[in-house]
Amino acid sequence: MAAAFSEKKRSTSINRILVIIPAAGLGSRMNSEVNKQFLEIDGLPVIVRTLQAFQEFSRSLMASGIVLKAIVVTGKENVFKINSYIRYYGFDFVQSVVKGGDTRMESVWNGIEALDDLPFAPSDNDIVFIHDGARCLVDQDTLERCLDGALKYEICAAAVPVKSTIKITEPIAPSPIPELSKADNDMPAILRGSSIFKSTTPTPIAVNKTPKRDELMEVQTPQVFRYGKLVKSYVNAIKKDLDATDDTQLAEAMNYTVNLVEGSYSNIKITTPEDIIMAESLIRNFESEKQAKAEREAEEAARVQAEIEAKREAFKLQRTSRLNKPNDKGPTGFGRL
Structure with a gap:
């Protein structure tokens, strides 16, 4: 380097x-x-x-x-x-x-x-x-x-x-597995195998402190x-x-x-493999939102266009009505005889 x-x-x-x-x-x-x-x-x-x-x-x-x-x-x-x-x-x-x-x-x-x-x-x-x-x-x-x-x-x-809450950890020496008493041996197998009696982590760790999440x-x-x-x-x-x-x-x-x-x-x-599943889910969600947005925009554009057409038709009708209205001054504008 x-x-x-x-x-x-x-x-x-x-x-x-x-x-x-x-x-x-x-x-x-x-x-x-x-x-x-x-x-x-x-x-x-x-x-x-x-x-x-x-x-x-x-x-x-x-x-x-x-x-x-x-x-x-x-x-x-x-x-x-x-x-x-x-x-x-x-x-x-x-x-x-x-x-x-x-x-x-x-x-x-x-x-x-x-x-x-x-x-x-x-x-x-x-x-x-x-x-x-x-x-x-x-x-x-x-x-x-x-x-x-x-x-x-x-x-x-x-x-x-x-x-999530984050823990700052430190390694600890593994504790010896306690001997099981007769009463312990009478426990269901699922309890005898619990972490009460043996460590379930490859390297035992302990919490050193918990920083403020914010x-x-x-x-x-x-x-x-x-x-x-x-x-x-x-x-x-x-x-x-x-x-x-x-x-x-x-x-x-x-x-x-x-x-x-x-x-x-x-x-x-x-x-990790789980990240691929999450990413594909996010992409599908993005595409769904994108399609929904496009549909909303198309609907809004159609609504605006319909309003424009309606106003245009109303203007045409109003103009036609004014043109067809009789003129008190007559066709030449000199008043009636």
Whole structure:
């Protein structure tokens, strides 16, 4: 993870958005021979749905004269396949697909270095999105809020309030299993096998403390940076051999302020088989809402058109009535004889 950058001509104005999409995770918790990026969600691979979200975002940015350029980072064995998807679906905003590292941090760093290979290497003020390839249900509102947050605060991440109570734990030494008395042996088998007599967890843990839920947020991606601060955060992490599970942790290590913007509970990360079921359910719900909205809009358009037609007919009748009304001055306008 070398921290060397070329001295190319740098862009100076914010006229583009840069995106790094790490998609190199093996998905070991998926219990599948297929890489999780290629698992299908309602008929489309996860990575394709993620790229479709950014394709739509790219098109909306074009109206403001902003160009979006993306780098996808994946395993060496998946580069050809993702390039095939890019060609097939016309994801022309993707500049390159590069090989990932052994960790997420290394993969993102490879993506940062790939940005420096663009025709105009990034300036310190460029906006860089980092978004998990496995978060394929990110919506346009979240992307727009993240962009607004980065322009205002320089570093931000999508997040949602935690719904469940969170416990901070610590490992404990396993307790010896107590000897069963004759009375215990007379218990039903279901009780003899309960956790009263043996641990049901592989590694015994105990609650250290319970933080206040209203102080906790579940952080998602996108995580968005000014390019200069992103590079400094990663260079510092490399020098100090820091480890982190998300990018904003590295910014925190630099004492940079990280601001949170509103995310979405539907912006889930596809990690386990249950996530696929949830994602497909969410997609069906999105499609149902979209269809219902289209029907409401069609009904409203038909109602407005009917009102216009009714007013037009009323105007015609009123005009005809005035034309047919006798004129007291006679047909020539000189009065009656």
